[in-house]
Amino acid sequence: MLLQISEPGQTAKPHARKIAIGIDLGTTNSIVASVRSGSPEVIVDAEGDGLVPSAVYYGEAEILVGQAAKRKLMLDPINTLVSVKRLMGRGAEALHSLGDEAPYRLRAEAGGMPFIQTRQGDISPVQASAEILKALAERGRQALLGGSVEELSGAVITVPAYFDEAQRQATKDAATLAGLKVLRLLNEPTAAAVAYGLDRAAEGTIAVYDLGGGTFDISILRLQQGVFQVLATGGDSALGGDDFDMAIAQWVMRESGQSQNLNPQQQRQILQLACQAKEDLAQQSEVEVQWSDWRSSLDRAGLQVLLENLIAKSIRACKRALRDAGVRAAEIDKVVMVGGSTRTLAVQAAVAEYFGSEPLTDINPDTVVALGAAIQADALVGNKPDEDMLLLDVIPLSLGLETMGGLVEKVIDRNTPIPVAKAQEFTTFKDGQTAMVVHVLQGERDLVKDCRSLARFELRGIPPMVAGAAKIKVTFQVDADGLLAVSAEEVATGVKASIDVRPSYGLDDKTITTMLRDSFSHAEDDMRARALREQQVEADRVIEAVLVAMAADGEKLLSAAEYTALQAELELLVEVRMQSAAAEEIEAAIERAGKASEDFAARRMNTSIVGALSGRTLDDVEKG
Amino acid sequence: MSLDKNHFQLFGLPQSFAVDKLVLAERQRTLQKEVHPDRFATAGERQQRLAVQMAAQVNQAFEVLSSPVKRGDYLLELAGLDTNFDSYTHQDMDFLMEQMALRDSMDELKSMAKPESALDDLIAKVDRLDQQLQQQFAQKFECGDLDSAKGSLAKMHFSQKLAAELSRVEAELLDY
Numbered sequence: 001m002l003l004q005i006s007e008p009g010q011t012a013k014p015h016a017r018k019i020a021i022g023i024d025l026g027t028t029n030s031i032v033a034s035v036r037s038g039s040p041e042v043i044v045d046a047e048g049d050g051l052v053p054s055a056v057y058y059g060e061a062e063i064l065v066g067q068a069a070k071r072k073l074m075l076d077p078i079n080t081l082v083s084v085k086r087l088m089g090r091g092a093e094a095l096h097s098l099g100d101e102a103p104y105r106l107r108a109e110a111g112g113m114p115f116i117q118t119r120q121g122d123i124s125p126v127q128a129s130a131e132i133l134k135a136l137a138e139r140g141r142q143a144l145l146g147g148s149v150e151e152l153s154g155a156v157i158t159v160p161a162y163f164d165e166a167q168r169q170a171t172k173d174a175a176t177l178a179g180l181k182v183l184r185l186l187n188e189p190t191a192a193a194v195a196y197g198l199d200r201a202a203e204g205t206i207a208v209y210d211l212g213g214g215t216f217d218i219s220i221l222r223l224q225q226g227v228f229q230v231l232a233t234g235g236d237s238a239l240g241g242d243d244f245d246m247a248i249a250q251w252v253m254r255e256s257g258q259s260q261n262l263n264p265q266q267q268r269q270i271l272q273l274a275c276q277a278k279e280d281l282a283q284q285s286e287v288e289v290q291w292s293d294w295r296s297s298l299d300r301a302g303l304q305v306l307l308e309n310l311i312a313k314s315i316r317a318c319k320r321a322l323r324d325a326g327v328r329a330a331e332i333d334k335v336v337m338v339g340g341s342t343r344t345l346a347v348q349a350a351v352a353e354y355f356g357s358e359p360l361t362d363i364n365p366d367t368v369v370a371l372g373a374a375i376q377a378d379a380l381v382g383n384k385p386d387e388d389m390l391l392l393d394v395i396p397l398s399l400g401l402e403t404m405g406g407l408v409e410k411v412i413d414r415n416t417p418i419p420v421a422k423a424q425e426f427t428t429f430k431d432g433q434t435a436m437v438v439h440v441l442q443g444e445r446d447l448v449k450d451c452r453s454l455a456r457f458e459l460r461g462i463p464p465m466v467a468g469a470a471k472i473k474v475t476f477q478v479d480a481d482g483l484l485a486v487s488a489e490e491v492a493t494g495v496k497a498s499i500d501v502r503p504s505y506g507l508d509d510k511t512i513t514t515m516l517r518d519s520f521s522h523a524e525d526d527m528r529a530r531a532l533r534e535q536q537v538e539a540d541r542v543i544e545a546v547l548v549a550m551a552a553d554g555e556k557l558l559s560a561a562e563y564t565a566l567q568a569e570l571e572l573l574v575e576v577r578m579q580s581a582a583a584e585e586i587e588a589a590i591e592r593a594g595k596a597s598e599d600f601a602a603r604r605m606n607t608s609i610v611g612a613l614s615g616r617t618l619d620d621v622e623k624g
Numbered sequence: 625m626s627l628d629k630n631h632f633q634l635f636g637l638p639q640s641f642a643v644d645k646l647v648l649a650e651r652q653r654t655l656q657k658e659v660h661p662d663r664f665a666t667a668g669e670r671q672q673r674l675a676v677q678m679a680a681q682v683n684q685a686f687e688v689l690s691s692p693v694k695r696g697d698y699l700l701e702l703a704g705l706d707t708n709f710d711s712y713t714h715q716d717m718d719f720l721m722e723q724m725a726l727r728d729s730m731d732e733l734k735s736m737a738k739p740e741s742a743l744d745d746l747i748a749k750v751d752r753l754d755q756q757l758q759q760q761f762a763q764k765f766e767c768g769d770l771d772s773a774k775g776s777l778a779k780m781h782f783s784q785k786l787a788a789e790l791s792r793v794e795a796e797l798l799d800y
Binding site: 018153154183184224225226227229319320323380381382388390391392416417418419420421477479480538541542545590594595597598601602605606608609612613614 | 628634635636650651653654655656657658659660661662663664665666667668669670671674675676677678679680681683684686687795798
């Protein structure tokens with residue numbers, strides 16, 4: 001079979017518009033959005049509702065997600081999971097974050113991740129999130145592709161900026177389980193800035209103030225020449241609208257002489273009352289508050305006093321972020337508001353005062369993140385080849401290693417731009433030592449016990465030498481999603497040490513594969529069909545990418561012999577892709593073609609760099 | 625697999641201590657537009673991995689070229705000198721005395737009722753000193769006196785540590 005490679009300058013395939021979605025995977029509600037006819041839109045259900053409650057119900061035979069699951073919350077609380085985002089990538093100790101009343105039966109392996117016992121078995125937070133993602137993707141697929149067999153090209157999923165590596169990895173694992181191709185994990189504040197920024201095509205420095213129910217995020221970004229660069233990110237993972245409600249509730253209790261001993265039901269009632277008062281004060285200047293036979297009124301000034309300390313805490317975090325970014329408050333051109341709690345007027349006033357400019361509130365703070373994710377997803381699948389937009393993000397928390405005495409030595413500082421790779425040298429302390437353990441942590445504190453444990457790596461196969469003679473270079477690489485990869489090598493001998501990764505609170509690859517298999521009721525056949533489909537899609541990606549590259553630069557960057565050899569490899573891949581029904585065979589062919597084209601790919605990138613810097617075209621560069 | 629260039633070559637800059645920050649930032653954006661993994665979001669996994677490595681290399685080069693101390697270290701390393709300053713013995717007693725005096729001033733800030741203006745003065749002083757050291761380094765390096773340049777660089781390391789601590793003290797005092 002002969003492969004058609006078009007002439008340089010022509011695209012190898014007619015450019016088809018690809019369908020991609022943006023997902024805001026929230027604690028309480030999730031949203032899926034997509035760019036349709038040029039502008040981002042939230043995808044709504046038949047009732048016109050865009051919010052999908054982040055709830056999963058495990059019934060006798062079925063799994064329900066969203067509104068249908070939320071309706072089961074009161075009837076069957078043990079089998080209805082909510083707020084699982086709080087447990088993502090966390091250890092069993094994070095369970096208290098669900099409140100004392102979480103009715104779940106839990107199983108936590110010692111020091112490991114928590115599982116929730118349902119009638120359908122033990123469910124990890126990753127699995128429950130995967131169900132939500134599946135439902136969102138299906139909603140997107142139905143709306144965008146209807147009954148067609150075509151699949152989504154991929155998804156951008158947003159995560160809080162403060163999410164550590166384990167929490168990001170858990171989110172990506174959930175997407176893998178849901179069968180979604182993740183184009184990028186995007187920080188929520190960055191997504192919000194995209195939703196605002198691209199509309200206006202502005203240049204300047206932007207602050208994104210994101211106050212949700214339980215967490216506060218602040219990000220400082222710079223938009224220049226179409227590049228969105230995150231300069232610094234910070235926040236407070238225990239500050240949000242729930243604290244506002246608590247402050248108002250305490251005021252009610254103080255004023256009404258209510259004793260502190262409320263039963264759980266009364267607690268819920270008084271918090272609900274407080275929340276209602278807070279929300280009403282965004283619309284009207286004064287509200288009546290009534291608690292049993294006590295009655296009073298609360299106005300906006302009164303609310304401001306109650307919330308003063310909490311809001312001041314958020315402003316302090318803004319100061320820190322500005323300092324990290326090396327930017328003064330007066331230099332901020334625009335402030336973007338995200339999260340339902342920014343509807344509180346006292347918050348808007350404090351933010352306006354600190355930054356000296358009125359915050360932008362014209363996009364609904366509940367949907368702005370999903371809309372930004374949709375815009376980014378659309379750009380990533382190549383639907384906007386003319387727009388030069390690029391997002392450069394940072395690592396939100398420092399990465400470090402455990403050293404002697406329970407101390408942490410930082411390897412990568414917070415707010416370092418990603419992707420990043422850093423190498424660290426270790427040595428052996430015993431003669432003939434052939435293995436060592438490396439403990440990776442994330443956080444800003446000096447002591448191991450105050451940081452989050454990400455993983456332990458066991459390096460094996462170190463050549464036996466006298467103590468201190470072996471030098472093991474361990475390279476930590478953080479990709480554009482904020483995910484970590486580790487490799488190790490003995491410097492003198494070049495021997496690669498093998499690494500066993502044990503995520504502290506995550507799932508290892510084997511577990512994910514098992515879960516994938518278990519998630520198919522008709523096990524083997526489904527599993528095989530899906531694996532085959534995945535390899536076919538990956539093969540298509542590789543074929544298209546290499547074809548486009550060869551059409552553009554093949555004649556310039558490859559010798560005639562190299563060109564023919566690469567063409568032959570690609571033809572082989574096309575043949576296997578078309579004829580084989582075995583996923584492993586296609587995978588092997590992809591690997592071969594990938595290897596054969598890697599040098600060409602590197603040459604292209606090198607050449608494009610030279611061209612970009614000199615402002616000349618590739619042709620000019622080649623001609624010298 | 626990596627870009628076969630040193631940091632200066634990668635950014636298309638002359639191998640010199642003087643670097644134009646605006647040009648550097650502009651080239652950083654230009655280069656990332658070419659190599660960032662988002663540019664290859666729908667290409668195969670191998671191309672993605674390659675892009676991650678190259679984008680990391682661009683970021684690493686940017687970090688080194690942006691920081692005077694790291695840039696100095698790098699220039700001397702390219703010239704074949706050892707830049708491990710952990711066991712470096714400082715010869716210049718006046719410099720060490722001055723550094724100790726600055727440290728004392730920093731400690732005094734902590735017990736002041738209104739440290740703001742003293743803090744600003746100290747920050748300005750440390751900054752001036754740092755600028756001087758950078759000039760010294762640049763001068764000696766450009767005329768090829770690498771051993772003297774290394775002496776200035778050792779002082780820059782010293783001064784940078786002080787600046788970092790001062791920045792921590794500032795955060796504490798101003799309640800960031």
